[in-house]
Amino acid sequence: MLVEVGGVKVRFVSWAEGIALSEALAKKVEESGYKPEVIVAISRGGLVPARVISDVLGVDDIVTVGVKYWGLAQRRAERPLLYHGIEPGVVRGRRTLVVDEVADTGHTLAVVKSLLDLIGAAEVKTAVVHLKTTSRFVPDYYAERIEEWVWISYPWSRYEDLREFRKRGYDVWRYMERIC
Numbered sequence: 001m002l003v004e005v006g007g008v009k010v011r012f013v014s015w016a017e018g019i020a021l022s023e024a025l026a027k028k029v030e031e032s033g034y035k036p037e038v039i040v041a042i043s044r045g046g047l048v049p050a051r052v053i054s055d056v057l058g059v060d061d062i063v064t065v066g067v068k069y070w071g072l073a074q075r076r077a078e079r080p081l082l083y084h085g086i087e088p089g090v091v092r093g094r095r096t097l098v099v100d101e102v103a104d105t106g107h108t109l110a111v112v113k114s115l116l117d118l119i120g121a122a123e124v125k126t127a128v129v130h131l132k133t134t135s136r137f138v139p140d141y142y143a144e145r146i147e148e149w150v151w152i153s154y155p156w157s158r159y160e161d162l163r164e165f166r167k168r169g170y171d172v173w174r175y176m177e178r179i180c
Contacts, residue, residue: 002150006170009150010161018155021129022049025143026056029097032141034125036097038090042067042112045101048156049129053099063090065115067108085115092120101154102130106137129154
């Protein structure tokens with residue numbers, strides 16, 4: 001569902017759609033023949049898609065890396081901020097799939113891929129649920145390409161988005177009955 005809230009176009013993704021898109025993303029990885037040994041979920045947005053992808057691909061080894069970049073439809077920092085990393089031994093010498101929910105600018109994925117390459121991952125591939133055309137970094141896999149820029153509100157980050165909209169004086173609860 002697409003609505004405008006305070007001048008920002010927002011696409012609300014339902015749980016069913018989010019899971020289906022994550023499963024479709026996993027199938028693209030599977031069909032490519034790439035067999036990751038470890039999945040790195042970019043926290044927090046990539047946590048749910050990474051879990052779904054791990055189940056579909058049968059990869060039990062999931063770790064997280066914490067990176068922050070965006071507030072609500074605006075940048076919080078000049079570049080992504082790594083707030084917790086990965087123990088190098090977890091990925092060193094292993095095929096690694098990095099999962100996030102969206103590539104908006106691509107900076108977060110680029111930082112994490114560079115970090116994993118630096119600490120010795122054997123092969124690093126990247127996957128996102130949504131690739132926006134504004135991204136300078138094109139991930140190896142994506143479920144859906146977004147041509148027109150919109151803020152995507154995923155069900156797993158819904159309350160964060162609602163809080164941020166409320167801080168700006170916009171109530172989006174009226175849309176919740178239609179999307180949850």
